Amino acid sequence: MPAKVLDGRYKLIKKIGAGGFGHTFIARDMRRPGSPPCVVKQLKPASDDPTFIREARRLFNTEAETLEKLGRHDQIPQLLAYFEEDAQFFLVQEFIEGRSLHDELRAALPEVPSSDQDPQDHGSINLQNELANIDQPIKDKQLPELEVIKILKDVLEVLEFVHSEGVIHRDIKPDNLIRRKKDQKIVLIDFGAVRAMQDANTQLATDEKGESRFTVTIGTPGYMPSEQCAGRPNYSSDIYALGMVAIKALTGCSPTDLPNDPATGELVWRDKARVSNGLAMVLTRMVRYHYTQRYQSVREVNQGLHTFATMTDVERQATTSKIVRSTAPAQLNQARSNSAQSESTSRRRTVATAPSTNTNSGVIFLFGGLLAAIAVIAAFAIPAMRNKPPAVIVNNQPPVNPITEAPINPSPPPTAVPNEPTNQTLNLAPNQDLVISKTMSGNAGHTYTFPAKSGQTLVTAVAGDGLSITVLNSQGIALPDAVNVSNTNIPITADGAYTVQLRGTSNNPQVPYELRLSLKEPAIANPIPNPPPIVTTPPPAMTTGQPLPTPQASPIPQTSPTPQASPTPTQAPPPQIEIKIRKR
Numbered sequence: 374m375p376a377k378v379l380d381g382r383y384k385l386i387k388k389i390g391a392g393g394f395g396h397t398f399i400a401r402d403m404r405r406p407g408s409p410p411c412v413v414k415q416l417k418p419a420s421d422d423p424t425f426i427r428e429a430r431r432l433f434n435t436e437a438e439t440l441e442k443l444g445r446h447d448q449i450p451q452l453l454a455y456f457e458e459d460a461q462f463f464l465v466q467e468f469i470e471g472r473s474l475h476d477e478l479r480a481a482l483p484e485v486p487s488s489d490q491d492p493q494d495h496g497s498i499n500l501q502n503e504l505a506n507i508d509q510p511i512k513d514k515q516l517p518e519l520e521v522i523k524i525l526k527d528v529l530e531v532l533e534f535v536h537s538e539g540v541i542h543r544d545i546k547p548d549n550l551i552r553r554k555k556d557q558k559i560v561l562i563d564f565g566a567v568r569a570m571q572d573a574n575t576q577l578a579t580d581e582k583g584e585s586r587f588t589v590t591i592g593t594p595g596y597m598p599s600e601q602c603a604g605r606p607n608y609s610s611d612i613y614a615l616g617m618v619a620i621k622a623l624t625g626c627s628p629t630d631l632p633n634d635p636a637t638g639e640l641v642w643r644d645k646a647r648v649s650n651g652l653a654m655v656l657t658r659m660v661r662y663h664y665t666q667r668y669q670s671v672r673e674v675n676q677g678l679h680t681f682a683t684m685t686d687v688e689r690q691a692t693t694s695k696i697v698r699s700t701a702p703a704q705l706n707q708a709r710s711n712s713a714q715s716e717s718t719s720r721r722r723t724v725a726t727a728p729s730t731n732t733n734s735g736v737i738f739l740f741g742g743l744l745a746a747i748a749v750i751a752a753f754a755i756p757a758m759r760n761k762p763p764a765v766i767v768n769n770q771p772p773v774n775p776i777t778e779a780p781i782n783p784s785p786p787p788t789a790v791p792n793e794p795t796n797q798t799l800n801l802a803p804n805q806d807l808v809i810s811k812t813m814s815g816n817a818g819h820t821y822t823f824p825a826k827s828g829q830t831l832v833t834a835v836a837g838d839g840l841s842i843t844v845l846n847s848q849g850i851a852l853p854d855a856v857n858v859s860n861t862n863i864p865i866t867a868d869g870a871y872t873v874q875l876r877g878t879s880n881n882p883q884v885p886y887e888l889r890l891s892l893k894e895p896a897i898a899n900p901i902p903n904p905p906p907i908v909t910t911p912p913p914a915m916t917t918g919q920p921l922p923t924p925q926a927s928p929i930p931q932t933s934p935t936p937q938a939s940p941t942p943t944q945a946p947p948p949q950i951e952i953k954i955r956k957r
Contacts, residue, residue, distance in 0.1 A: 378403070379400070379413065379456075379458060379463055380454070380456050380458060380463070382402060382403055382404050383400040383401070383402060383403070383411065383413055383463075383465060384400055384401050384403055384408075385398045385399075385400045385413065386398070386399045386400055386401060386410075387399045389412075395414060395415040395416045395417045395461075396414075396415045396417075397412065397413070397414050397415070398412070398413045398414075398415070399411075399412065399413075399468070400412070400413045400465075402453075402465075409468070410468040411453060411465055411466065411467065411468050412450070412465070412466045412467070412468050413463055413464070413465050414463065414464040414465075414466070415461055415462075415463055416429075416433060416461070416462040416463070416464065417461055417462075418460070418461075418462075421460070426460065429462070430457070430462070433455070433457075433462045434455075436564075437452065437455040437464065439538070439540060439564070440452040440464070440466070440564055442538055443534075443535060443538060443540065443564060444466075444467075446531060446534050446535075447558075448527075448530070448531045448553075448558055448559065448560045448561060449531060449534075449535075449560065449561055449562075449564070450466040450467040450468075450469055450560065450562055451466065451467040452464065452465070452466055452467075453465040453466060453467060469551050469553055469560050469562065470553070470554045470555070471551045471552050471553045471554045471560065472551070472552050472554070473547060473548050473549075473550065473551050473552075474524070474547035474548075474550040474551075474552065474559070474618070474622075475546075475547035475548045477514070477547075477552065478513045478514050478516070478547060478621065478622060478625070479513055479514070480511070480512065480513045480514060480625075511627075512624075512625040512626055513621075513625045513626075513627075514625055515622070515623060515624065515625040515646070515647075516622040516623065518623070518647070518648055518649060518652060520622075521619050521622050521623055521652070522652065522678065522682055524550075524559060524618075524619065524622065525615065525619055525674075525678065526675075526678065527558060527559040528545075528550065528559050528561065528615055528618075529615070529671050529674055529675055531559070531560075531561045532545075532561070532611055532612075532615065532671050533671040533672070533675075535561070535611075536608050536611070536670070536671060540564075541606050541607070541608060541610060541611055542561065542564065542611050542614075543591050543592055543601065543606050543610065543611070544563060544591060544592055544593060544596075544614075545561070545596065545611055545614035545615050545618065546593045546596045546614065546618065547618055547621065547622075548563075549561065549562050549563040550562075550618065592606075592614075594628075594629060595617060595627060595628030595629040596613075596614040596617045596618070596628060597610075597614065598610050598613040598614075598662075598664065599662060599663075600664050607664060608669070608670065608671075609664045609667045609668065609669055610664070612659050612667055612668050612671070612674060613659060613660055613661075613664075613667060615659065616656050616659030616660040617660055619656055619659075620640070620642050620646070620656055620660065623642075623646035623647075623648055623656075624642055624645040624646045625645075626642075626645055628640075631645070637662070638662040639657075639660075639661065639662055640657075640660050640662075643657075643838060649682070650681075650836050650837060650838060650885065650886075650887075651680075651681030651682045651836050652678075652681070652682040653838055654677075654681055654836055654837060654838060654840070654859065655674070655677040655678055655681055655682055657838060657839060658677070658859065659674065666857070676860070677859065677860070680834050680860055681834070681836045681859075795811075795813075795819040795820070796819075796820045796822070797819075797820070797821050797822070798821075798822050798823070799821050799822065799823040799890070800823065800824070801823045801824075801825075801890055801891070801892045802892075803829065803892050803893070803894045804891070804892070804893060804894050805891065806889055806890070806891045807889070807890045807891065808887060808888070808889050809821070809887070809888040809889075809890070810885070810886070810887050810888075811885075811886060811888075812883055812884065812885050812886070813837075813840075813875070813877060813884050813886060814877065814883065814884065818874060818875060818876050818877070819874075819875040820872055820873065820874050820875070821872070821873045821875075821888070821890065822870055822871070822872045822873075823870070823871060823873075823890070823892075824868075824869070824870050824871075825865045825868070825869070825870075825871045825892055826865065826868050827865055827866060827867055827868050828864075828865065828894075828895050829864075829865045829892045829893060829894060829895070830862065830863065830864050830865065830892070830893040830895075831844065831861065831862075831863045831864075831865060831871065831890075831891075831892060831893075832860075832861070832862050832889075832890075832891045832892075832893060833860060833861045833873055833888070833889065833890055833891075834859065834860040834861075834888075834889045835859055835860070835875060835886055835887070835888050835889075836886060836887045837877075837884055837885065837886030837887065838884055839877055839884065840859075840875060840876065840877055840884065840886050841857040841858060841859060841875075841876055842855070842857075842858055842859065842860070842861060842873060842874070842875060843855060843856050843857060843858075843873075843874040843876065844861055844863060844871060844872070844873055844874075845871065845872040845873075845874065846867070846869060846871060847867070847869030847870050847871065849872075857876070865892075873888075873890065875888060
């Protein structure tokens, strides 16, 4: 079949894949200049029944339309053509030159012994090694944490676009992630199993018994969650598969070789990877057994990575080493400059104490200049001291010896607490983050209670393996969207005492965690400007020697022949003006 030409245009060159739905070939487009390569996928129906073929044709056209929409993204292959030939359906897609993530992670083959070595000795050593590791699963390469985070962010960008089009991929695995050669970006391929969720025409036909004719489980064991195995995939199913890809890259172990906790059904993988607590917490939530406990959208996964995996332990160590390397030469140069200054000072002192022939004249000149300086200072200081209030003498405390004084730490280092339930009352300052670093057993619980006011916003986040947050109000009722989550951003609607419960779901004896709490105040509106002050006209200035003006009361209209009007009781007496005359 390699020499066959489909649709009179696509010449099949090489078969690169086969499965239950058909085959995949590398072909050349004979109608384009240079005959560029392309990918041809053959979809073979499972039955020759006319009704089955008609339903398969309708679904094939629906999938082709979906692939046409998805091909608008730069990291998804474009659909070039689709056609039907000999009761078989064919899709033609863009060829992506690159290497799959599966090939990147695959372990290297063992080295072949050189001819100068004794084959018997070498064979015995290999046999002993094989017998010692006969029960151990085969491990592939392990990628560093920073590289895994880059892969996650790259694929999440594509997956957010796919989900926005109402599509579930359902087969995310290392074989379907291609690192493009020209720009090293990850391209998501193999959309042969997609279904448009929002299109009613994608519902499968049913027979008299109510069973679907096309009930087929699509996916790969190890990367397929439980709800997808049952035929009910959702968006979090793709998130689960991507989390398993990251765990595969960190541990080098196949997902089917990783054990599960018999009590909870959760995957056990932390002991096989070198990973920070932040990234481990994000991946653990991505691969939860039950889909309701996972991230429900790609946006939530990106928020978790931004919150807990932006600064990893590797970056902290690298930053610390850079600071040490940059600080050491500076300290050495400072020490050298200090020693040079002390040496020059000692030289100046030696020169000053050396005998000179003009010692007496120098002393007389210095004494005369000193007297002149004192006279000038006294001329300016004596008039100022006459009008200056007496000085207050304050006895300052003696300076503290910097060697014996204990240093003041702005934030004391975190101390480990016993692995038992803890209830602590806090006083959170507005707009200030409080970081609590403690250790807790996997099945224990820590609670933190603090007052909050209406209008504030509670922001919480926890980093730790298998830990979740629940926020309760003053009546002990859990707030909406704040039950068993890793981070919250909740507005406070009523004054009272609120409680943050920290619970563990794993059986680890020691779980270090870092809890961040903050109460954000609402933005203050621009204040109303004060009215301009009322300016009163001061009385005219008085000069020395003029008599003081006698205040005269304004005449009061009289309605009766009373000779004098009684003063109003609420009327204040006229102010008295006091004039001080300074004699010069």
